[in-house]
Amino acid sequence: MKVSFPRMGTSWIGLKTLVEGLGQEVILAPPPTKRTLDLGTKYAPEFACLPFKVLLGSYLEAIELGADTIMSSGGVGPCRAGYYTQLQERILNEQLGHDVRVITFEPLNRNWRGTYRILRELVQVGFRDFITVAWLTWQKLLALDSIERESHRVRPLELEQGATSRITARAFARIDECQTVADVEQVMNDELKRLRALPQDPTRDPLQIGVIGEIYVVLEPFVNLDVVETLGHMGVFVDRAIFLTDWTKDNAILDAFRIEGEMNIKRAARPYLPEMIGGHGQNSIGDTILYAKRGFDGVVQLAPFTCIPEIVAKSIMPKVSADFDIPVLTLMLDEQTGKAGVSTRLEAFVDLLAMRRARLRGESA
DSSP, X not given: OEEEOOOOTTHHXXXXXXXXXXXXXXXXXXXXXXXXXXXXXXXXXXXXXXXXXXXXXXXXXXXXXTXXXXXXXXXXXXXGGGGHHHHHHHIIIIITOOOOEEEEEOOTTTOHHHHHXXXXXXXXXXXXXXXXXXHHHHHHHHHHHHHHHHXXXXXXXXXXXXXXXXXXXHHHHHHHHOOSHHHHHHHHHHHHHHHHHSOBOTXXXXXXXXXXXXXXXXXXXXXXXXXXXXXXXXXXXXXXXXXXXXXXXXXIISXXXXXXXXXXXXXXXTTTOOSOOSTXXXXXXXXXXXXXXXXXXXXXXXXXXXXXXXXXXHHHHHHHHHHHTOOEEEEEEOTTOOHHHHHHHHHHHHHHHHHHHHHHHHXXX
C-alpha cells in the first residue's frame, strides 16, 4: 500500500510514524494551500463544509504523488462528518476515475471490531514492534501538544515577534525525525527550555481568549487562517479548547471510562444544550461556560460555514454570553474567507476586550 492521510495541525507527524512503523509506505500530502482548497471546492458538493473541501483537495494532491490508499476518521451523531469518507471515495473513484481505497477509522469505543479488522490488514510487523511504534506515536503526539501549549503562553510575551513560531517549527521538525521515545523526550525538554528562555516582557498582562469550535478548523492553521498565531502576535494568551491527544483520549481510547474533562464540559452545557448534536457543538457551549468561570476575557468560535453542530451552538451562544458575561466572536469560515478580513475582526474584538477589561478594573478599583 501507498498510504496517505489528511493533515490536521501537527497530527501528520504522529500518523507518519505510525503508518511507516506498521510496514506501509507513506505518501505525505503537501501542506494545504489555496490550490488544495480550489481542487476540493471544484469537485465537492456546493454546500459541503470547508473541512470536506480541504480534505478532498488533499486527497487529490496525495493521489497525484502516487497514493493508492487514504486513511481518515469517521464520526458519530448528526454531524455530516460521519459520511465524509464514503462520499469522498465515490467522488474520487466514480466521478474522477481514480482507483483509490479510503479506509475509515471509526471511534474505537464505537466500532472496535472494525478497527481490529483494518489493523490486521495494515500491520506488517510483529506484535512487539506494533506496540513499540504505537507508543512512540503517542509520545510524539503528547510532545507536539506540550510544545504547542507552551508556545501559546510565550508568544504574547515575546520581545521579538516571530521568535516563538520559529522555535516551534524547528521543534516539530525535530520530533518528526525522532526514532525512539527517549529521543522524543529529549527533544521536547530541549525545545520547551528554548521557548521558556526566549526574551519576554514579564510586565505584560495579556488578554485571555479561549478558542473553540469544530475540531478540524481549530487544529489546522491553514483552514482557520492562523487565528491562534495572529492573536498571539496581538499580545493575547490563547487557550485552545481542543488538542489532538485530549480528543483522542476522550473519543477514541478511554471514552468508555468517561474522562472527567469531557464530562465537565458536557455537564456545563447541559442547561443550554442537553443533547449530543454531533461534531463539537455541545463542547462549544460547555467550553464557553468553563472559560467564563475561569475568568477569561472572551471566546472565539471557529465554525465551518454550513456546519450544523456549530450553527446550533452559535444560535445558543448569545444567551450563554449574556448569562456568564463573556463576549463571544464567531468566525464562519469557507473558501471565500480572507485572512485580512479575519485579522481585522480579531483586532476589533481584541480592542473591545481591552476596553472592557479596563472598564471593569476601573469599576472595581
